[in-house]
Amino acid sequence: MxxxxxxxxxxxxxxxxxxxxxxxxxxxxxxxxAAPRFYSDDPIWRDPESQDASKVQPIKVSDQYDLVENSFLxxxxxxERRAANVNTVDQVPDSSWFTNRVGPLQKGSMDVAALTTGPxxxxxxxxxxxxxxxxxxxxxxxxxxxxxxxxxxxxxxFDPVEFPEMASGAEVISTKFFHAFGYHVAENYLATxxxxxxxxxxxxxxxxxxxxxxxLTRDDLDAILERAARRPDGTYRVLxxxxxxxxxxxxxxxxxxxxxxPNDIFLHEDRRELRGLEVFAAWLNHDEVRSSNxxxxxxxxxxxxxxxxxxxxxxxxLGSDSVxxxxxxxxxxxxxxxxxxxITMLTLGLYVRPWIKVDYPDLPAVGRFESTYYRAENWxxxxxxxxxxxxxxxxxxxxxxxxxxxxDGAVAAxxxxxxxxDPRVTEYVTKTLIERRAKVLGTxxxxxxxxxxxxxxxxxxxxxxxxxxxxxxAKPAERYxxxxxxxxxxxxxxxxxxxxxxxxxPRAAAPAELTGxxxxxVSARLSAFHPDQPGWAGPxxxxxxxxxxxxxxxxxxxNP
Amino acid sequence: MRIRRxxxxxxxxxxxxxxxxxxxxxxEALEQQRSDRAKQLETYKPGRLEKLFLNADEGKLxxxxxxxxxxxxxxxxxxxxxxxxxxxxxxxxxxxxxxxARVVFEAGESFRNYHMVRGDFSLPRLARGxxxxxxxxxxxxxxxxxxxxxxxxxxxxxxxxxxxxxQEFQGRAIATLRPWLSAGTRVxxxxxxxxxxxxxxxxxxxxxxxxxxxxxxxEQPAFLYGEGFAEVxxxxxxxxxxxxxxxxxxxxxxxDRDFDKYGFRSVDLVLQQYIxxxxxxxVFALQLxxxxxxxxxxxxxxxxxxxxxxGGQTLRTSRDYRFRDTxxxxxxxxxxxxxxxxxxxxxxxDWGKVAPKFSDLDFSNLEHAYGIGFRVIAxxxxxxxxxxxxxxxxxxxxxxxSRVF
Numbered sequence: 001m002x003x004x005x006x007x008x009x010x011x012x013x014x015x016x017x018x019x020x021x022x023x024x025x026x027x028x029x030x031x032x033x034a035a036p037r038f039y040s041d042d043p044i045w046r047d048p049e050s051q052d053a054s055k056v057q058p059i060k061v062s063d064q065y066d067l068v069e070n071s072f073l074x075x076x077x078x079x080e081r082r083a084a085n086v087n088t089v090d091q092v093p094d095s096s097w098f099t100n101r102v103g104p105l106q107k108g109s110m111d112v113a114a115l116t117t118g119p120x121x122x123x124x125x126x127x128x129x130x131x132x133x134x135x136x137x138x139x140x141x142x143x144x145x146x147x148x149x150x151x152x153x154x155x156x157x158f159d160p161v162e163f164p165e166m167a168s169g170a171e172v173i174s175t176k177f178f179h180a181f182g183y184h185v186a187e188n189y190l191a192t193x194x195x196x197x198x199x200x201x202x203x204x205x206x207x208x209x210x211x212x213x214x215x216l217t218r219d220d221l222d223a224i225l226e227r228a229a230r231r232p233d234g235t236y237r238v239l240x241x242x243x244x245x246x247x248x249x250x251x252x253x254x255x256x257x258x259x260x261x262p263n264d265i266f267l268h269e270d271r272r273e274l275r276g277l278e279v280f281a282a283w284l285n286h287d288e289v290r291s292s293n294x295x296x297x298x299x300x301x302x303x304x305x306x307x308x309x310x311x312x313x314x315x316x317x318l319g320s321d322s323v324x325x326x327x328x329x330x331x332x333x334x335x336x337x338x339x340x341x342x343i344t345m346l347t348l349g350l351y352v353r354p355w356i357k358v359d360y361p362d363l364p365a366v367g368r369f370e371s372t373y374y375r376a377e378n379w380x381x382x383x384x385x386x387x388x389x390x391x392x393x394x395x396x397x398x399x400x401x402x403x404x405x406x407x408d409g410a411v412a413a414x415x416x417x418x419x420x421x422d423p424r425v426t427e428y429v430t431k432t433l434i435e436r437r438a439k440v441l442g443t444x445x446x447x448x449x450x451x452x453x454x455x456x457x458x459x460x461x462x463x464x465x466x467x468x469x470x471x472x473x474a475k476p477a478e479r480y481x482x483x484x485x486x487x488x489x490x491x492x493x494x495x496x497x498x499x500x501x502x503x504x505x506p507r508a509a510a511p512a513e514l515t516g517x518x519x520x521x522v523s524a525r526l527s528a529f530h531p532d533q534p535g536w537a538g539p540x541x542x543x544x545x546x547x548x549x550x551x552x553x554x555x556x557x558x559n560p
Numbered sequence: 561m562r563i564r565r566x567x568x569x570x571x572x573x574x575x576x577x578x579x580x581x582x583x584x585x586x587x588e589a590l591e592q593q594r595s596d597r598a599k600q601l602e603t604y605k606p607g608r609l610e611k612l613f614l615n616a617d618e619g620k621l622x623x624x625x626x627x628x629x630x631x632x633x634x635x636x637x638x639x640x641x642x643x644x645x646x647x648x649x650x651x652x653x654x655x656x657x658x659x660x661a662r663v664v665f666e667a668g669e670s671f672r673n674y675h676m677v678r679g680d681f682s683l684p685r686l687a688r689g690x691x692x693x694x695x696x697x698x699x700x701x702x703x704x705x706x707x708x709x710x711x712x713x714x715x716x717x718x719x720x721x722x723x724x725x726x727q728e729f730q731g732r733a734i735a736t737l738r739p740w741l742s743a744g745t746r747v748x749x750x751x752x753x754x755x756x757x758x759x760x761x762x763x764x765x766x767x768x769x770x771x772x773x774x775x776x777x778x779e780q781p782a783f784l785y786g787e788g789f790a791e792v793x794x795x796x797x798x799x800x801x802x803x804x805x806x807x808x809x810x811x812x813x814x815x816d817r818d819f820d821k822y823g824f825r826s827v828d829l830v831l832q833q834y835i836x837x838x839x840x841x842x843v844f845a846l847q848l849x850x851x852x853x854x855x856x857x858x859x860x861x862x863x864x865x866x867x868x869x870x871g872g873q874t875l876r877t878s879r880d881y882r883f884r885d886t887x888x889x890x891x892x893x894x895x896x897x898x899x900x901x902x903x904x905x906x907x908x909x910d911w912g913k914v915a916p917k918f919s920d921l922d923f924s925n926l927e928h929a930y931g932i933g934f935r936v937i938a939x940x941x942x943x944x945x946x947x948x949x950x951x952x953x954x955x956x957x958x959x960x961x962s963r964v965f
Binding site for chain 1: 583584585586587588589590591593594595597598601602603604609610613614616617618619623627628629630685688689838839841842895897898899900901902903905907
């Protein structure tokens, strides 16, 4: 059938003419010249969230819709592109989403004590009576809200009867880890509930079956406590989660932006800390990393109101699924995947998904957590996450470097914050995390060129490091190749100088003609080679700007 | 008009001084982006589908249609029998006396003109929730129940319909002795009536059968009955069981209050066992059920109170109530496998028979069915079941909105 060509209407022609005119004007105007590649303050280390967000309104997210939308409707942008919120040296500036705490931007040596303190600003509920003010109505974990003797409000959650210490342990450990990674999290404390110190506020309420508030009674508390693990002395180990400060706004989504937040200019699926979150979630088996387990609140910041973004509810991490042991599917398969489903249907169930047959330790406080079957690259959350789907090798590399920054001692210290009664549990969780970490690093530090810490001395000596080698997950590269260029910051053009150099150690001299002359910017294109590591071959491009005391790294591109 | 708007827009864009200034720092550039965005803010508005889910999440629709307290409506109704067809029910229910008591008034009607009216008053939380006392009154009207004649040799071509209706007033006491163990008793007055069936496709019962083939057809007494039951239930989930067991034994004694001809006792035994493998992703589900009646000396068990076999819960190649006699037994075995979390499949087989004597409930001449099933699961409950069966009575498709066992 011949294609029909519709004649252009006059207004359309006029419109095109106008647009062309405007484009020509824009191109010619000096005031509107293309922005330079590097600004004078690059790289920035704090994202300037300069707008007042006091008018942002709360939103609700449906858990079921989130599942449907992400599993079947393909939520979010799918254009392959570099993370949008990284600075020019490929790092994430501090923001209302993220704070650099460990990793490449860590200031000073590792402060393990600070890591174990995590987000905590108090010591948990104050000694004295706990007054129940409402029953917890959200989430699957039984619990209630109390006001402690000091007037602070805490959400109290319990461990399931069959798995004492499991959910609370997982939540405390993961809170510390995610805080260390750089995210904003709630303050979660382990505490002891003594029934003698528990009282019900006269105006305490809960929602009835129809969602209407009704008076909370002792029977209602007993019903919660019946589902909770109790210690032999009659007390309960509980997780006390402190109210997050600020005006609550509900969850954030892993795609798009919050349309009423003026500071939210980067698509969430293009935020590196949300893309890289996949690596952390995979390490800690946080399969429920989804919108409903996040929380935005309006807080005061430098004289204005901004939205701060938190990760919430780590009850379904490690081997815990809050009210039961973690599902075997968790981390291994989405809730819905057509291929294994069809194979299972057609083979009358004779095909058994391999993860169903994985062995787990007989330690109730652990639940289901292991490192033998685990593969970092195969790990999946409960359902597709738009930010994870867009994660690239450089995003995962960024996250893996943060993981690499936590040594065995730090991992062990963070696990100890769970205060497990059985030392075997502490030992097992620590060992499993360390083994899983090795797989995370082996996978993601080698999936791209691992060259880091690139520096150019005043004398023109280029030095760099191999992050994979440094983390012990790869042998040294057989060789590195370096291509030097002058870089035109206005046009973005590279002008190669000399031939590509090959060196066997992470060190190379810049050509004298380059450093001796007076370019403001130079670039070095670096490749690493090892027959076992095909992922290394892609280049890293480092940019240096002439400074009073030599050269400063102003840009770094991995996967350019 | 449109072109004017475009021109105006371009002019505004090109000559506005605010965005024309180049930024000299990254910070300024980002601040400018945010400043521009601040001029275009809008409130988040969920789409239609999302709104639907949000309402469902909050239970708004559920609370509006079927609240725990208040007027309610829904698919089906209490005591809706197999064969009633599509039915709707509704009524009023409410907790009373600070949740210590509960009252329910309910009525239901099916497209086949089955209906039911019921009232119930209970004290469900006595002894810290371990004892329930209650009274109930029910009127049932079932105009198209099926009868094929007595015994295992009844013929499907002899199908007739009859109207069954009754009034029942019942008192009950149910004790939950352990979370997995309950026992109780009921005392009731039951007044059934049998009339001509209204299913046009088949003759009415009196046109084909007489009292000899359908005891109690010409006269229906009122009964007083007493019941005792015990139940062990340690299933992991009741709506979608993957592990555990469920065993129940119910004994009833019916006394004929009018004719002294239809007094009898009945015993119902149900044993269900669920054997999981592969982390409950595969389950062998087994059921054995035996129902027996024993008439008093010189008495008969009315045909409409006899155990039946057939239908989607017992023998899937046969229609509901296909076989009736004073004794019945059926066995079901299913191999279930999870295709994914919302869909189970099953290979199944059903075996059963009815007999006039308990001693005849052996393993000879069993009716049988086998087939494949698909079950949709939501909220840990089977909400839809499609079973394709074939066997001693040919092929049949079973569609139900509930589990088998």
